[in-house]
Each structure stands twice: as structure tokens, then as C-alpha cells.
Amino acid sequence: MATCGSDCCSNGSIFDEKSISCDKTTRVLEGCMPLPIPDDVLKEIVPKAKDFALLHGAGMRYRDRYDADKLEFAPFFLLPSAFPKREFERVVKIQPLINILMHRVAHDHEFLESTLKNTVRVDSFTARLWDIYTTVRKEGVTQSVTLGMFRCDYFFSVPCQCAQQVEINTIAASFGALATRIGLLHRYVLGELRRPELLHHLPENGALSGLCGGMVSAWKHYKNPKAVILFVIEDITYNICDQRFHEYEIRRQRPDIHVIRRNLTEISQRGTLTNDKRLIIDGDEVAVVYFRAGYEPGQYHTEAEWEARLTIERSKAIKCPSIQYHLAGTKKVQQELARPGMLKRFLSDSEADHVRQLFTGLYTLDRDEEGDKAVKMALESPERFVLKPQREGGGNNVYGKEIKDVLEKIKDSVEREAFILMDRIRPPIQQNYLIRPHMPVSLAEVVSELGIFGAVIGDDKDILLNEYAGHMLRTKLSSVNEGGVAAGLGALDSVFLFD
Known part of the structure; x- marks a missing residue:
């Protein structure tokens, strides 16, 4: 399988060689400042950081103590985490190519069919998505334009000394809003620690404005100034700040756009199609549908929710993602794209070479x-x-x-x-302070996963918009496999770039 090319490997070590582990694959990366922080300094800075998080909207609701009237700060790390500047800039630069690749994959019926034919026989959820896709194709696609808001996730690999792709998310690519909040928090913390000389290592992050700009562009393309943007949401939204800030940013960019929020059950009960396939929800015509739910089986309780998804796909509304974009994000498609020569089906030779270097x-x-x-x-x-x-x-x-x-x-x-x-992928370990509600502050060994956002609008013939749309960093305890933010094993973070 394709792996990282030699031209992206480092000529010199960026690691603390005194900390090489016995398996020779995980090394310790120096952070942005010496650790541990003195206890008296830590005692003063942590409450300030918690207050900043709460007062700037870096919050969540929690399953184990849910209250619709209360927010707690989302788990975060006190300091930004180190990531090589060379590799950060490389994956930022390549994101528009990833956008083009996924757009072309989503519009290649023959490729999707041959790639997923075995998967749909054994995976009932993918099979249901495929049924919607084939139904809409047979009936005739009503809206050829689609909006993709992707997040490509990467670890920095120690053996390769380069960023390697973990996955491409084509539906509900979250944390664009909270990532910008944590970036602001880290700028504040470094200032309070009297280290302003470090601030230039924190890259500007336009994830929220970039992603919302994509939705606004799609809304404009629909050409009905009275139509709304529909957020398809979970039955209970725990990650509420990340979603609401998208609404507020859309309103900031275009005060005349109205956003409505409905779950799949509500859409099944209150959504209709007109004779010319306009999607109407509670009297509002929908221009853009942004899915923050619908990516896992548990969100489809009955056939009614599946009918709601089909109704949306049949409509004139611009979908984010469309059903073919959703299918293009399956792991099987990503595995197939890694086959030797496969990328050249969608990209030029030189473009394919750049993208191939990302794959493990x-x-x-x-x-x-x-x-x-x-x-x-x-x-x-x-x-x-x-x-x-x-x-x-x-x-x-x-x-x-x-x-x-x-x-x-x-x-x-x-x-x-x-x-x-x-x-x-074997990322380097570094140390950072994990800050969680109702938990003591702990200095932990952690690993970081970089997310790069992209926005693309187009149809099967043309691409109308293609942009890098910001970044995020999630960091988790090095001792765990999955690092869910809500579970407290992972937390929000931001990037500290070093040469």
C-alpha cells in the first residue's frame, strides 16, 4: 500500500532522544514551554483558563449530567501542543486537492458501485445509504449542486517523520467553532504566563468563518433570498456550542439568512416536498441542509427517519453532504483509493503523488x-x-x-x-495539563490529532468553490485508543508550530 514519500521525511531529529521508548516507535516531543509549571503558577492560571473557556463559549452539555439550562466547559489542554510547521503547512496546502479528489469520487458512480458492492451486502447501515443513493439516481437527481465540508484527520508519524492521514470525514465534520475558541484561550494563557514571544507559533484559525462561508455560498447559489438553512441535529445536542456558533457566524456574515434546527423525526413529521421538489419545513423553504446527525444507525429510530433522509435527498435543497458524498467518506472507499495507481483515476500524476504521500x-x-x-x-x-x-x-x-x-x-x-x-500510526508523545470539569488538573502524556477542514461546492461538471477552511487539534491520553472529548479521555487543543 502507498506510504509516505521520502521527500516529506525529515533530515534531522525533532525529538528528545533521551526519551526513546523500548519499542523505538514512540518518542517524546518537546512542548511549547518547560514542564511542570510551578504549583503556585498553576493554581493561579487554571481558574483563569476555565473562566475564559466558559465566557467564550468553549462549552458542552454532558450525557451523565445533562441539563438543558446549564453549560460546562469542554475538556481542554492548558497549553497548545507542538506540531511540525513543515507538515502543518503541507497538509493545509494539499487540502484543496483532497476536496477535488472527494468531489470526483462522489460523482463517479462506477467507482462507488464497484468499491462498495461487497460492503453493502454485509453492512446494513451502508446498504440503507446505498438504497437512497440508487433510488435518487433512478428517479433523476433534482439538485446537482452539492456542498462538501470535509475534515481530514492526521497524526504526525514518528517512523515516517511526516503527517499521515487517519481518515476523511465527509459528514458532520465537527469542532470548527470550538477549535477557534481554544485557539483564543491558548493565546490568553500564554499571555498570562508572560510568554508573549510564543504567540507567533500559533497559526490563525478561520475554521468557523470558512465553514460558514461555504454554507452562505451554497445558500446564494440556491437563489431564493427567503429560503432558510436547515441544520439536521441529534435528538439531544450535547456539543451545542459548536453548532450554535455556526448559526451565529452565518447570521454575522449574512443577517438576512435564517437557520432552523430539526431532528430526523421532526423532519419526517413536518417536512414535505412540493410538486417541483422544493423542501418545505414548517412553512419555510430550505435552501441548504447541513447534517450534524444521520451518520450512525442509532440516529434512525424507525423507518420514518429513513424516509426523512430520502425526502431530503429527493429535494432541490443543496445538501451538505449529499448522499454520494456521505458514501465517498466510507472507510472502504478510503482503502480503495490507497491502491497503487487508483488516485490517477481522479487526479493528475503530480497531484496523485502529493496525495499518496499522506496515506499509511x-x-x-x-x-x-x-x-x-x-x-x-x-x-x-x-x-x-x-x-x-x-x-x-x-x-x-x-x-x-x-x-x-x-x-x-x-x-x-x-x-x-x-x-x-x-x-x-505511531505519533510522538508530549506532556500537557488536562483540564476537565469536576476533576483535578493532571499533567499527562498525550498524543495529538490534527484536523484540516475543506469546503467545496460543485456538480458533476464544475467546481464552483474550493477552499482550505481552517483546522483543529484534538489531543488524547497516550494510554487510550479512543479519545472522545465528551468522555474526558481526549480534549480540545490548538497547534503550536515549530521548525
Whole structure:
């Protein structure tokens, strides 16, 4: 499988060689300032940082103590985390190419059909999405223009010494708003710590304005000044600040645009199509549909929610994402794109070379010789891999010994075709202070995952908008596999660039 090219590898070490671990794959990266922070300084700065987070909207509601009238600050790290400037700039520069790639993949029916034919036989959720896609194709696509707001996630790999892609999210790519808030928080914290000379290492982040600008551009293209933007939301929204700030930014950019919020159940009950396929919700015509839900099976309680999704896809509204963009974001598609030569189906030779350097090893688990070989590799060395189903939203991947347990059960079954196998990326460890509500402050060993946002608007013939739209950083404890922000094992962070 394609791996990082030699031209992106470092000529010199950026690591503290005194801290090389015994497996020679995880090294300690120096942070933005010496740690630990003296106790008296820490005691003063942490309450200030918590207040800044709360007063600037870096908040969440929590499942275990939900109250619609209360917000708590989202877990965050006290200091920005280090990331190589060279690799940050590389993935920022390449994001418009990723936008083009995913746009062309989504509009290549033959590729989607051949890639997902086995997956839809064994994965019921992907099969339902595929049914909607084929239904709309047979009826005739009403709205050819679609809006993509993507987030490409990367780890910096120690063995490769370059950024390697974890996944591409094509639906509900979240944290654009909170990422900008945490960037402001870290600028404040460094100022309070009397380290203003470090501020130029924090890149400006226009994630919120960039993503909302994409929605505003799509709304303009719809050409009805009275139409609204619909946010498709969860039944209960815990990550409320991230969503609301998108609404407020849209209003700031265009005071004449109104945003409405409905879950799939409400859309099924109150949404209709006119004879000319305009989507009407509670009397409002919808210009743009922005999905913040609909990416996991649990959000479709009954057939009514599936009918609501189909109604949206049948409509003239511009979807973010359209059903074909949603399918293009499946793990199986990403694995197929990593096959030698496959990128050249969608990109020029030079463009394909740049994108290929982002990939780590991705392997099919189809029931053929290639899939059998991948199963054998995973059973022999499960610690080297991650087992991925066709799901978004976190908490779905399988790691370590559990890979062996899962594959032993399904290795002779078609069920294995619902997964792909990926090389496990080994990022460097650094230290930072994890700040969580109702928990003591702790200095922890952590690893960071960079998210790069992109926005693209177009149809099967033309691309009307193609932009890098900002970034985010999520950091998690190095001892855990999944680092969910709400669970407190991961937290919001921002980038500290170094040469």
C-alpha cells in the first residue's frame, strides 16, 4: 500500500532522544514551554483558563449530567501542543486537492458501485445509504449542486517523520467553532504566563468563518433570498456550542439568512416536498441542509427517519453532504483509493503523488487472496493495526488484542467485508495539563490529532468553490485508543508550530 514519500521525511531529529521508548516507535516531543509549571503558577492560571473557556463559549452539555439550562466547559489542554510547521503547512496546502479528489469520487458512480458492492451486502447501515443513493439516481437527481465540508484527520508519524492521514470525514465534520475558541484561550494563557514571544507559533484559525462561508455560498447559489438553512441535529445536542456558533457566524456574515434546527423525526413529521421538489419545513423553504446527525444507525429510530433522509435527498435543497458524498467518506472507499495507481483515476500524476504521500497502509478484508493475507497479518501482529468499520462519530474502531478476538470470529465469514484494516500510526508523545470539569488538573502524556477542514461546492461538471477552511487539534491520553472529548479521555487543543 502507498506510504509516505521520502521527500516529506525529515533530515534531522525533532525529538528528545533521551526519551526513546523500548519499542523505538514512540518518542517524546518537546512542548511549547518547560514542564511542570510551578504549583503556585498553576493554581493561579487554571481558574483563569476555565473562566475564559466558559465566557467564550468553549462549552458542552454532558450525557451523565445533562441539563438543558446549564453549560460546562469542554475538556481542554492548558497549553497548545507542538506540531511540525513543515507538515502543518503541507497538509493545509494539499487540502484543496483532497476536496477535488472527494468531489470526483462522489460523482463517479462506477467507482462507488464497484468499491462498495461487497460492503453493502454485509453492512446494513451502508446498504440503507446505498438504497437512497440508487433510488435518487433512478428517479433523476433534482439538485446537482452539492456542498462538501470535509475534515481530514492526521497524526504526525514518528517512523515516517511526516503527517499521515487517519481518515476523511465527509459528514458532520465537527469542532470548527470550538477549535477557534481554544485557539483564543491558548493565546490568553500564554499571555498570562508572560510568554508573549510564543504567540507567533500559533497559526490563525478561520475554521468557523470558512465553514460558514461555504454554507452562505451554497445558500446564494440556491437563489431564493427567503429560503432558510436547515441544520439536521441529534435528538439531544450535547456539543451545542459548536453548532450554535455556526448559526451565529452565518447570521454575522449574512443577517438576512435564517437557520432552523430539526431532528430526523421532526423532519419526517413536518417536512414535505412540493410538486417541483422544493423542501418545505414548517412553512419555510430550505435552501441548504447541513447534517450534524444521520451518520450512525442509532440516529434512525424507525423507518420514518429513513424516509426523512430520502425526502431530503429527493429535494432541490443543496445538501451538505449529499448522499454520494456521505458514501465517498466510507472507510472502504478510503482503502480503495490507497491502491497503487487508483488516485490517477481522479487526479493528475503530480497531484496523485502529493496525495499518496499522506496515506499509511490500508488493506481490504474482502474474501479473496488479498483479504486473506491482510487477515493473516492482523492475527499475527494485531498491535500493528487498527480495524475499522464503516462508521463515523468515534468509538467504533478495534485495537490490539481485540482485533484478534474479532477476526477469529469473522475470518471465515462475509461479515469481515464490513471492515478495513489500517496500519497503526505511531505519533510522538508530549506532556500537557488536562483540564476537565469536576476533576483535578493532571499533567499527562498525550498524543495529538490534527484536523484540516475543506469546503467545496460543485456538480458533476464544475467546481464552483474550493477552499482550505481552517483546522483543529484534538489531543488524547497516550494510554487510550479512543479519545472522545465528551468522555474526558481526549480534549480540545490548538497547534503550536515549530521548525
